[in-house]
Amino acid sequence: MKILTTVKEVREYVKNQRMQGKTIGLVPTMGYLHEGHASLVKKSVAECDVTIVSIFVNPTQFAPNEDFEAYPRDLEHDVALLTECGADCVFHPEASEMYFADATTTIVPDVLSKNLCGKTRPIHFGGVCTVVGKLFNIVTPDKAFFGQKDAQQLAIIKRMVRDLNFGVEIIGCPIIREEDGLAKSSRNTYLNAEERKAALCLSEAVKIGMEMVEKGEKSTKVILSAMIEHIKKEPLAKIDYVQAVDGSMQDVEEAEKDTLFAMAVYIGKTRLIDNFMV
Ligand code: AMP
Numbered sequence: 001m002k003i004l005t006t007v008k009e010v011r012e013y014v015k016n017q018r019m020q021g022k023t024i025g026l027v028p029t030m031g032y033l034h035e036g037h038a039s040l041v042k043k044s045v046a047e048c049d050v051t052i053v054s055i056f057v058n059p060t061q062f063a064p065n066e067d068f069e070a071y072p073r074d075l076e077h078d079v080a081l082l083t084e085c086g087a088d089c090v091f092h093p094e095a096s097e098m099y100f101a102d103a104t105t106t107i108v109p110d111v112l113s114k115n116l117c118g119k120t121r122p123i124h125f126g127g128v129c130t131v132v133g134k135l136f137n138i139v140t141p142d143k144a145f146f147g148q149k150d151a152q153q154l155a156i157i158k159r160m161v162r163d164l165n166f167g168v169e170i171i172g173c174p175i176i177r178e179e180d181g182l183a184k185s186s187r188n189t190y191l192n193a194e195e196r197k198a199a200l201c202l203s204e205a206v207k208i209g210m211e212m213v214e215k216g217e218k219s220t221k222v223i224l225s226a227m228i229e230h231i232k233k234e235p236l237a238k239i240d241y242v243q244a245v246d247g248s249m250q251d252v253e254e255a256e257k258d259t260l261f262a263m264a265v266y267i268g269k270t271r272l273i274d275n276f277m278v
Contacts, residue, residue, distance in 0.1 A: 022049035026141035061127030
């Protein structure tokens, strides 16, 4: 597997692959990879001739009070996992390679980025769109793979691709969970043993919501109340939000097909997200 660190190298690599008529899949990540990331990579390997995985802890999507510095990093482990998954190339740039010091152009998503995570993290999705837009321009993939775990991000990226005519197909992939239900996340490593147990309240709330929907409950107010009530029983949990929204991330009163039930909950100092879609 190739490990590339500059934009020029990636462009040359991609040009070479294209000349051989190969299709390109891109999996953007921040590294510290787990089975959730691996599922995206495997899907890309299955659907595209060449799979490029970017590993870049993107500074512009973190606010100053967030965990940019503390974010876990382990390139050696990531490279081993990606080799096993059959990825062809890792793009692992320095921040100085990705961003010009005097850059003046960014991508700013509108309505979809204002609700849910955007309320607590107002600059987050602008940083995500800018870096993903840049990766699309650098790699020019045929397909790019994103997890439903970050459902709002997936919706925003899909909208960005449509609005700005990026020539890439966005593929959403299901949430991969630990055996006990906790959604896999690089940030789970922040949790101590007690917090790890407490974190189950998120996936349990997801299950409660899903079961109510399956039984025919339509009122999001009723469903959200039951989910919130469950999370509140956990003393280490502090709710950031638990909401039900439509495809434009606007709150809805009735659960119907594609309604997204999404939550962010602090377990101690760690902010975790989870969701399900009807
Ligand atoms: P990250 O490294 O956290 O930025 O995530 C990179 C990609 O992996 C994003 O598209 C995430 O949605 C996806 N991802 C992260 N965790 C999971 C998971 N548990 N299941 C599926 N996809 C995931």
